[in-house]
Amino acid sequence: MKRFMDDKDFLLSTPTGEKLFHEYAEGMPIVDYHCHISPQEIFENKRFETITEVWLGGDHYKWRLMRASGVDERYITGDAPAREKFQKWAETLSRCVGNPVYEWSHLELKRFFGYDGVLNAQTAQEVWDLANAKLAEDDFTCRELIRRSNVRLICTTDDPADSFEWHKKIAADPTFDVQVVPAMRPDAALRIERAGEYAAYLKRLGEAAGIEIKTFDDLKRAISIRYDVAHELGCRASDHALDYVMYEPATPEEIEAIFEKGLAGEQVSEHEMLQYKTAFMLFVAGEYERLGWAMQLHFGCIRDNNATMFAKLGPDTGYDSISNYAPADQLAAFLNAVNETSGLPKTILYSLNPYDTYMIDTVMQCFQQAPVAGKLQNGSAWWFNDHETGMRQQLTALANEGVLGTFVGMLTDSRSFLSYPRHEYFRRVLCGLIGEWVEAGKYPADFETLGSIVRDISYNNAVRYFGFDLPLEA
Template identity: 60%
Template structure:
């Protein structure tokens, strides 16, 4: 029996061990998609206790605790203490066998706090005291956590109306040499059917200096903001889509739809789709000119629990996988950009794993010369960033594309302790490749294989996004 999460955790053969320990583990981290707050980096926040850094805003953990029947007060409530919230998590965690949270939690305890025991109800007090004491040390501030994780670059997720003031402060700070750049997330511009659209567009008018009366004005305002983001070091966009759309319309049709949206009038689904497609096509062309990567996340059913949405708002753990099939519209959208030579480097993240093979087959239709793997299937996302989900995604990519050009892992997280997810991914990657080698499915060329896992761990991402790290 193997020891629990020892140095060879998830490495089942000698080739895998060599690839991880001698090659992958040594590589820096580029976290090219996350949801951490740049203000907390600029201000170098220190956390008072482990609950603040671990459980605050982490809907993965919240879902786990809810699934054990714990009252919401001990998850997101304001009357329970941080210590009580931590205790509930510790009590629930041992039941989560097979859940990546069990592994992530113990990797974080090992790497950041030097704790190699097991977190449960009985050890909660010991872990609480150890972690809280450790968090007061100088190297455990936000910047300290980033530096000890060997992170070289971070791309946050930012709205077009954001001032990016904290990114500017970080650019001007000579004491912190990790690149922190914005990533463009224009979902609120596209969500013409959502409450607050008109108010949001008024804010866009203010920051862009463009009076928005028609669709051409929307594009002009977006272009100004994209140019500002580009000057601030932006390398990528990110879109959270229900599904990819292909629904062309004339300028006159789009102007009419926009006027209804600005007036708060109800819109048909076709009208919504026409507007969203027009905006996505416009920004896609601009991304190509700027050299940005276009990231497309699709397939989530969001805010499914009305009662809890009213209580807690969005991004609190009440989203799930959707089943909308959009292969045809994805192909048509990519083809439209490709016809005019305006298809940017693109990463597609399907939330439904059923779509893995569909996306993998689509990518091969539109590969170009902007980069090796100009079109990418994104790393296993959200409900798929499990051990089996990562394996399935990489096997699919290897079967239908080129695994060696893969841009690898990201955290997609709001936590400064989640960089261990890169280690988790690298161990799984090395074990997958090692298994193929030891099965006689690939030559035992350890030098070439080592370079490949280093590329997937770091170099491919660095080149693809142009971080110059």
Template identity: 50%
Template sequence: MKKFMDENFLLDTETAQYLYHNHAAKMPIIDYHCHLIPQMVAEDHKFKSITELWLGGDHYKWRAMRTNGVEEKYCTGTDTTDWEKFEKWAETVPYTFRNPLYHWTHLELKTAFGITKLLGPDTAKEIYDECNEKLKLPEFSARGLMRHYNVECVCTTDDPIDDLHWHKVYRETKSDSDPLMIPAWRPDKAMNIEKPDYAEYIKRLGEVAGVTINKFDDMIDAIQKRHDFFSENGGRLADHGIEEFYDDPYTDSQIETIFEKAMRGQQLSVAEVRQYKHAFLKICAEMDYEADWTQQYHYGAIRDNNSIMYKQLGPDTGFDSIGEFNTAKAMSHFLDELNSEHKLTRTILYCLNPCANEVIATMLGNFQDGSEPGKIQFGSGWWFNDQLDGMTKQMNALSTLGLLSRFVGMLTDSRSFLSYPRHEYFRRLLCNLLGNDVEAGKLPNDRKALGRMVEDISYNNARRYFKFY
């Protein structure tokens, strides 16, 4: 019987162990999609407790706690103490067997705090106190944790109207040992024309961009100015959260009419919303191409399902369901439209429904143009697929239908400074896949080639691909 979470955790073979310990483990982290708060990085935030660091904003843990019968006040309430919230999480952890939270929880305790005890009701107070004592040390600040995990670069997720103040502050105060922090453009609010606050948002966009917005072209002018502003402040990456891809035909006059109706607060038809989103995403993709950015599409999430939670916590707290799988046709048409005009930049496609894995892994090959290795990428297992089975399925699909060797690897997609062990988790799974194939005779035991492949997927491919440096 193997010991739980020892040094060879998830590494079933000697080859896997060799690849992980000699190649994967030493590579720096490029976390090219996360939801860290830039102000916390810029100010080198000191955490008052493990509850703030661990449970604040972590919708994964909240979902598990609610499922375990924990009242909302212990998840997001303001009338409960940090200890009370932590205690409820500790009571929930033993019920998370076979949920990725069980692995993540103990990896984070082990790698950040050196704690190997299992978290539960009987160890909760001891672990709570030990973590809080260590959090008083300077190396457990926001930047300290990033240095501890060998993070070289993080990309935050930022709205076009953001002034990027904290990114500027950070650039002026960071030391040579601190990671790069790069803003990533997330223009979803300008795309979501069906939302009741759309006109209000567009007004604010115009004010920030210095553009009086009366027409659709004015709005695009404002978006372009903000896109340029992000480029001037280090932006190299766009991210879009979409329920599906859109390829609905439209004319310029139709889009203008749709925009004007939305600005007047009039109800739009489903067809009009789809036309607008198609036009908006295409124009944004053209901007990304001209700026030599990489664009990411996270698709398949149906957001804001629980209206009570949505009103209490806001739209970005992760209350998403998998949603229905959109056919490959719209995705293909959208990418082909850009490709035919020679305006398809480096693109990463993520799906929330794993039944789309083979569709995406196949779709990539339709638009690889030979200009650079892995130009069109299949993004790592995302959100509910961000676990052992999901990541394994994604890598198997990519291996079978594409080139795993050119994969840009893992990201945290997290708001937490303790989520970097997800990179370790991914790297262990990657090494285990390759190690099992070697020992089954499916791959040659060429450790030089395998080691290079592991290092490339863990770090080198991302460094080359994103052009951050």
């Protein structure tokens, strides 16, 4: 029997896997090219009062598990004391055998707090005291957590109407050597179905761009202006949260009429919404090609399913689920249309539904093009899939249908400064899987080549793919 969370063997079942992880992957730096942490908190070097604040505040992974364990909402998002919330989490965690959050939580306790035990109801006080004592140390700030994790670059998630104030301040701060750059998420400009909210957003975007938005062409010009500002600050990627990748073409006249309704705060039909979103996505895809950015498309999610709790808590509070609708014909038609108009930018496709994996792999291979290796990517196993099973499935499908060695690897997609051990978790899964293939005789034990593949997936491929100003690691 292996020891729990053994530093040598965890998720590694073969000597080859162990060698690949410890000699090639383990020490590689991190490029976190998609996350939701706050650039303001990084600039201000935020401190955390308790383990509850840094661990449970905003973490809907944990909130979902607590609800499923019968914990009252008062101890999750309510006004219960921090110590009581932590106790409820410790009690919940002990029941979560097989859940990746169990493994992530203990990796975080080991890596940041030096705790090698097991968190449960009986040890909660011990962990509470240890973690809070560490958090009280002078150097235990969010910047130090980033440094300790060997992070070289972070892409935050930002709206084109944002001021980018905190990115500018971080870039001008000589005391912090980790790059923090924006990644554009123009979802608010896409949501024409939100009537008055959409119209109010256009006003804010116009103010940020220094123009008045009266037409769809004005909107496109505002987006271009703000994208150019973001590019100067190091932005090299966008991100879009879509229900699915749609393709419903329309004439310029039709789009202008739809836009006018949205600008006036009027409700558009579903067909008009799809036409508008298609036109918007075709435009921004051209912008990404112009700027050399990567376009990230996240889809396959049904958000805010529980209307009662959405009314109480708002979005991103643990009430989202997997969608089973991702039409391959529309995805292919959209990529083809972009390819024929502006040319396809580098594109990463993420579906929340694991059943879409092979569909994505086969569609994207129709549009691969030199000189970019892996110009289209099947993104890292995402959200409900970033566990060992999901990662193995995504990696295996990509290996079966494409070139695994061009994969850009892991991201945290997190709001927590303690999430960086997810990169270790991913690298262990990657090395474990490749190790099994080698020892089954499916690939030679050529460690020069294998080591290069593992290093590249862990770090180098992301640096090359996004064009970040970072050194490669040999």
